[in-house]
Amino acid sequence: MKREAITVRNLSYSYPDGTKALEDVNLEVYEGERIALVGPNGAGKTTFMLHLNGTLRGTEGQVEIFGKSVDTMRREEIVKEVGLVFQDPDDQLFMPTLFDDIAFGPINQGLKEYEVRERVEKAISSLGLSGYEDRSPHHLSFGEKKKASLAAVIAMEPRILVLDEPTANLDPRSRTELIGIINELNEREGITMVIATHDVNAIPELADRIYALNRTIIETGTPHEIFFDGKLLKQNNLDVPDVFKLFEVLRCFGFNCEKLPLSLDEAISGLTTVIETEGGHIHLHIHEHTHEGVKEWRNKYGHHVPK
Amino acid sequence: MKREAITVRNLSYSYPDGTKALEDVNLEVYEGERIALVGPNGAGKTTFMLHLNGTLRGTEGQVEIFGKSVDTMRREEIVKEVGLVFQDPDDQLFMPTLFDDIAFGPINQGLKEYEVRERVEKAISSLGLSGYEDRSPHHLSFGEKKKASLAAVIAMEPRILVLDEPTANLDPRSRTELIGIINELNEREGITMVIATHDVNAIPELADRIYALNRTIIETGTPHEIFFDGKLLKQNNLDVPDVFKLFEVLRCFGFNCEKLPLSLDEAISGLTTVIETEGGHIHLHIHEHTHEGVKEWRNKYGHHVPK
Amino acid sequence: MVEYPEIDRYSSLDSPMHRFDPRAKLIAFTILIFSIVLLPNLKLALIGLLASILFLIASKLPLRFALQHIKWVFLFVVPFIIIMPFTVNGTEIFSFYGLTMTYEGLEYGILVAVRAISAVILVLPMIATTRFDITIKALAKLKMPNMLVQMFMFTYRYIFVFVVEFQRTWRAMAARGFKLKTNVYALKTIGKALGTLFVRSYERGERVYQALRSRGYTGSPKTLVVFKMHVLDYILAGTIIGFAVSLHIIPLYLHS
Amino acid sequence: MVHISDGILSLPVLAAGWAIAIALIAVALWWSKKKGNIDEEIPKLSVMTAAFFVASLIHIPVGPTSAHFILNGLVGVTLGILALPAIFIGVVLQAVLFQHGGITTIGINTVNMGIPALIAFCIFKWGNKRGMMLTRKDLSAGIFGALAGGVAVFLAVVFTAFSLILSGKEAFSAVAILLTVAHIPIIVIEAIVTGSIVVFLLRVKPELIGGLGGDEK
Ligand SMILES: Nc1ncnc2c1ncn2[C@@H]1O[C@H](COP(=O)(O)OP(=O)(O)OP(=O)(O)O)[C@@H](O)[C@H]1O
Ligand SMILES: Nc1ncnc2c1ncn2[C@@H]1O[C@H](COP(=O)(O)OP(=O)(O)OP(=O)(O)O)[C@@H](O)[C@H]1O
Ligand SMILES: [Mg+2]
Numbered sequence A, B: 001m002k003r004e005a006i007t008v009r010n011l012s013y014s015y016p017d018g019t020k021a022l023e024d025v026n027l028e029v030y031e032g033e034r035i036a037l038v039g040p041n042g043a044g045k046t047t048f049m050l051h052l053n054g055t056l057r058g059t060e061g062q063v064e065i066f067g068k069s070v071d072t073m074r075r076e077e078i079v080k081e082v083g084l085v086f087q088d089p090d091d092q093l094f095m096p097t098l099f100d101d102i103a104f105g106p107i108n109q110g111l112k113e114y115e116v117r118e119r120v121e122k123a124i125s126s127l128g129l130s131g132y133e134d135r136s137p138h139h140l141s142f143g144e145k146k147k148a149s150l151a152a153v154i155a156m157e158p159r160i161l162v163l164d165e166p167t168a169n170l171d172p173r174s175r176t177e178l179i180g181i182i183n184e185l186n187e188r189e190g191i192t193m194v195i196a197t198h199d200v201n202a203i204p205e206l207a208d209r210i211y212a213l214n215r216t217i218i219e220t221g222t223p224h225e226i227f228f229d230g231k232l233l234k235q236n237n238l239d240v241p242d243v244f245k246l247f248e249v250l251r252c253f254g255f256n257c258e259k260l261p262l263s264l265d266e267a268i269s270g271l272t273t274v275i276e277t278e279g280g281h282i283h284l285h286i287h288e289h290t291h292e293g294v295k296e297w298r299n300k301y302g303h304h305v306p307k
Numbered sequence C: 001m002v003e004y005p006e007i008d009r010y011s012s013l014d015s016p017m018h019r020f021d022p023r024a025k026l027i028a029f030t031i032l033i034f035s036i037v038l039l040p041n042l043k044l045a046l047i048g049l050l051a052s053i054l055f056l057i058a059s060k061l062p063l064r065f066a067l068q069h070i071k072w073v074f075l076f077v078v079p080f081i082i083i084m085p086f087t088v089n090g091t092e093i094f095s096f097y098g099l100t101m102t103y104e105g106l107e108y109g110i111l112v113a114v115r116a117i118s119a120v121i122l123v124l125p126m127i128a129t130t131r132f133d134i135t136i137k138a139l140a141k142l143k144m145p146n147m148l149v150q151m152f153m154f155t156y157r158y159i160f161v162f163v164v165e166f167q168r169t170w171r172a173m174a175a176r177g178f179k180l181k182t183n184v185y186a187l188k189t190i191g192k193a194l195g196t197l198f199v200r201s202y203e204r205g206e207r208v209y210q211a212l213r214s215r216g217y218t219g220s221p222k223t224l225v226v227f228k229m230h231v232l233d234y235i236l237a238g239t240i241i242g243f244a245v246s247l248h249i250i251p252l253y254l255h256s
Numbered sequence D: 001m002v003h004i005s006d007g008i009l010s011l012p013v014l015a016a017g018w019a020i021a022i023a024l025i026a027v028a029l030w031w032s033k034k035k036g037n038i039d040e041e042i043p044k045l046s047v048m049t050a051a052f053f054v055a056s057l058i059h060i061p062v063g064p065t066s067a068h069f070i071l072n073g074l075v076g077v078t079l080g081i082l083a084l085p086a087i088f089i090g091v092v093l094q095a096v097l098f099q100h101g102g103i104t105t106i107g108i109n110t111v112n113m114g115i116p117a118l119i120a121f122c123i124f125k126w127g128n129k130r131g132m133m134l135t136r137k138d139l140s141a142g143i144f145g146a147l148a149g150g151v152a153v154f155l156a157v158v159f160t161a162f163s164l165i166l167s168g169k170e171a172f173s174a175v176a177i178l179l180t181v182a183h184i185p186i187i188v189i190e191a192i193v194t195g196s197i198v199v200f201l202l203r204v205k206p207e208l209i210g211g212l213g214g215d216e217k
């Protein structure tokens, strides 16, 4: 079994005004894993993430990073392990130029000047931001700001990356690009990822495992396990990828496969396998339960559009 | 033919710092239509929308609302016709209570007190916000704020609603709810809609027609027409709904249908029709062009995930 | 409504002033500004004005840009030019319904104006020829207390964010029929809009602090910036400071 | 327009301005360092300062001309003693980014706006303690907020007028009077706006009122 990168035990947190944002949260993330954190607006995702690097400290419980409690770690140590990318890039790009911003973390880590420059260069080029070093953040587009804020964090070379809604407000190409970059960092550098997102269609591409959070952890499992649990989804304002929904529909038409695909790539390989095992073809037809099945399916997702 | 609600002719706009945000934009929206405005980050969608109610005035060209040029209309007149819902609800909610906020527009319209109260009540109940009147907007969840900002605008009873990224940052349930509300306003009150969005999966449910904007209007057409135009999409960082992509894949496996579906509902009716016309069943199989087709499809969307 | 600060819009041009080391530039021009605003008579002040204009020309900043930035000082100076001639006692030029215009007064009014305008002109070659963040870094190198340097850095950055934020709020108000007038309703409404701005800025401040902490901030961020004084910088700075000092010293000898 | 430009004031006034400003800022920073975690306050204070700065760029019509907000009263009410460094930063940025005010007058301008801000803070605190006897908390906050806002601008104008008069020439007194008269409508406007901002903040974010760094939280 792999090492635990993050271990959270009985974590509770209330904001000073009394809002109970987290209650008895338990969670573990293994090294190199990609975790998606899902939950409705106000579920406490952002609050939770702020605990992972000790920015907020739970009123109860504890957080361990690679086996060490964040309470006993020094700031510099935590920051070296856990990089946090905020949802709004303007919160995070606080320096007047992109270079200064990306250099900010490495300088605070006490690196030598040439090392800092190396780090900055590497981060900038791995996000395709070369040539932007002297630009100020307010002259960047939203997508560029998002990338810049990610660059600023990876320049610190953390072993764990925590991302708050990385794809929100991005245009489709920037979104695809960012997903690609995140996965590359995971594959190439082995960085452990924790990603809060509402973008269910991105989850199959972004996560090995899901934690459903709604003040406390409701459930955990692979995307397949979570997306199969209709009741859980409904109770927590969650949704499933459209591809998955569509295959549920296909199933009503007699399509037969064990594991419904969640992403397009899974769909292709799923289709191929089923065709191969079923002797060269798939048969879709309207059988006696089709209409009933579709009706049930509609109910499940509360589809409002009239037939 | 229906009346033109919005007519834009040769509109150009540069920001004071010289950024050319819009160039020779031409567009028309008919009464009761639902238009989606798509385009990459920085394409000028927000800038364009600010012209529709005269907040910004083009350096060239003109905007007409129901046949009247906004240049000649008084502020109160424009505001009565065009309601603008901003992307970030915090930009728009600036009163100490929700009631005050929703009443702000009607008061500025010079309505009598009882009329204002009526308007507020109606807006609040049509968005399901009853009981929140005295809450401060700053204490609402993100989804509630989004609804509140919509309520504040519909309380002015505009005939045209302009929405900037209505579904961004919403959890799936709030997103579905908001889509439902928007469509209901369109159906029940006949409000014309212009919606800027990056959420391609929502477009089939939200729009009758798409305008692709990238500084100037690139193309217009029904969702089917636009999503079929691979080159256009690629050049403008656009994407298509996952359902559509999946049916393109199914086509490689021999699925045969004239009009690829864009949404789940279309998929169901599409499947049903095809099955019925093809004599009770659909046959999926791997034929000589399947793998080639899938490869081409991958190329089209620049899918990075290795097979 | 509210505009971006654009003082360093032309900082990427190339001119002797642009090449001047930012630290030396700040010190030399600050001394020169102090020198000119304290000049006792019009003749010397005119020399100062001439020098200021020469520095402005040497900076190659576009004239329109320069005038835009200089124009504000006229608003402040005009009352002096108008009022001084009638309130300072001295040789009468003419009299008008009991108001007496004096030569001394006129000269004094003009002196004030010339000094004020020279100083504003000098701010341009000093500030507008360097990217503003580099100016702040130069101040840091000049041992300005770290807390103030940080405040400059962050404040400057977030001005841009809030200009955009307030513009949007302002547009949202206009989109709901609000019109700015000077009556109590409008002022109270502006109060609420500004209140919103402040609440959001406070919340953003908290998030910024969290973001800073997440990147290892412990209260004293440093930046990497290399300044290097060349011979030319020493000569230029020496000349400017020498000129500034001699404006005050040479007249002493001339008078004696 | 309470930023005095370069070239008008005499050396003693300029020097005194710088001396007092530096001393006050040093005390303010030292004081808040002693009382709490200044590292935490600096980013927040800077972000707030940026917001006040942006607010002060807004111009509103006053008769035939327009005026900028000053809002030093509000800065005092919300930031307490840290209003001084905030106002200093604001004054410097006004001078170098927009050429409002001057370089040599940074010291005196900071003093002229900063001390009234502190007085406004005291008025507000004192007033609100008494005002608690009023039945409605926000009414008292509104009244004393308006008072603080008005007084702060009034005092800033008076201080500025004095700086002019102290600069020698009694001839400046005419300008000083003109300045004061011209500001009467602005004092009224600032009072109303500050009052309504304070009421708003009290409802929505009460921790913002009464000095950042939060004494008596
Ligand atoms: N500074 C704060 N003070 C008081 N309450 C807060 C604060 N920040 C967040 N909350 C509250 O804590 C709860 C959790 O908020 P959080 O931002 O963590 O949710 P989230 O899951 O990130 O939501 P979203 O999906 O909208 O980003 C919410 O009820 C929110 O209103
Ligand atoms: N106030 C401003 N001053 C100068 N340039 C601006 C301003 N606002 C926007 N721009 C620029 O104008 C262009 C269009 O911006 P706009 O916000 O309209 O794009 P958008 O299509 O809404 O993008 P997004 O999808 O990210 O919301 C961009 O290049 C942007 O940087
Ligand atoms: Mg969040």
Ligand SMILES: [Mg+2]
Binding pocket: B045, B046, B047, B087, B164
């Ligand atoms: Mg936009």
